[in-house]
Amino acid sequence: MKRRKIIIGISVTTVILLVTFFIVKKDFYAKFYNKTGHVIDSLVIGTTYFGHLSIDDSTYYIRFRKFLFDGSEPYEKLSGILQNKHLHQLYWSWCGTDRKFISKGSYIFDIKTGVDDKGILCLYLVKHNGRIFSWQ
Numbered sequence: 001m002k003r004r005k006i007i008i009g010i011s012v013t014t015v016i017l018l019v020t021f022f023i024v025k026k027d028f029y030a031k032f033y034n035k036t037g038h039v040i041d042s043l044v045i046g047t048t049y050f051g052h053l054s055i056d057d058s059t060y061y062i063r064f065r066k067f068l069f070d071g072s073e074p075y076e077k078l079s080g081i082l083q084n085k086h087l088h089q090l091y092w093s094w095c096g097t098d099r100k101f102i103s104k105g106s107y108i109f110d111i112k113t114g115v116d117d118k119g120i121l122c123l124y125l126v127k128h129n130g131r132i133f134s135w136q
Contacts, residue, residue: 030067036123
């Protein structure tokens with residue numbers, strides 16, 4: 001009798017874990033590392049406000065309904081304040097034909113700085129420990 005209860009308990013726990021896994025798997029989760037070399041204040045990614053992010057610090061995993069990519073590179077809206085300057089996203093892709101929203105999976109990104117074609121300092125996202133520009 002006791003063994004039967006243990007088997008039923010293990011079975012129920014396994015089913016709950018599997019259902020939870022498949023529910024969670026349908027969402028997009030992302031973690032962000034500050035690789036700008038400066039403290040970021042008022043950080044906003046997409047529509048999510050993060051606030052303060054110290055140098056080389058990271059956020060916890062955040063759930064997004066969807067996240068914008070250009071090909072395989074992250075391209076979600078991004079802004080923050082570095083050294084009392086309000087910075088926006090670096091628009092490094094002008095074509096847009098390969099842009100798509102991804103709504104499931106788990107990713108880790110780095111927040112970095114770059115200069116746009118007008119010489120303005122901007123923020124951009126790249127896969128963790130990755131690069132998309134030759135000057136990185």
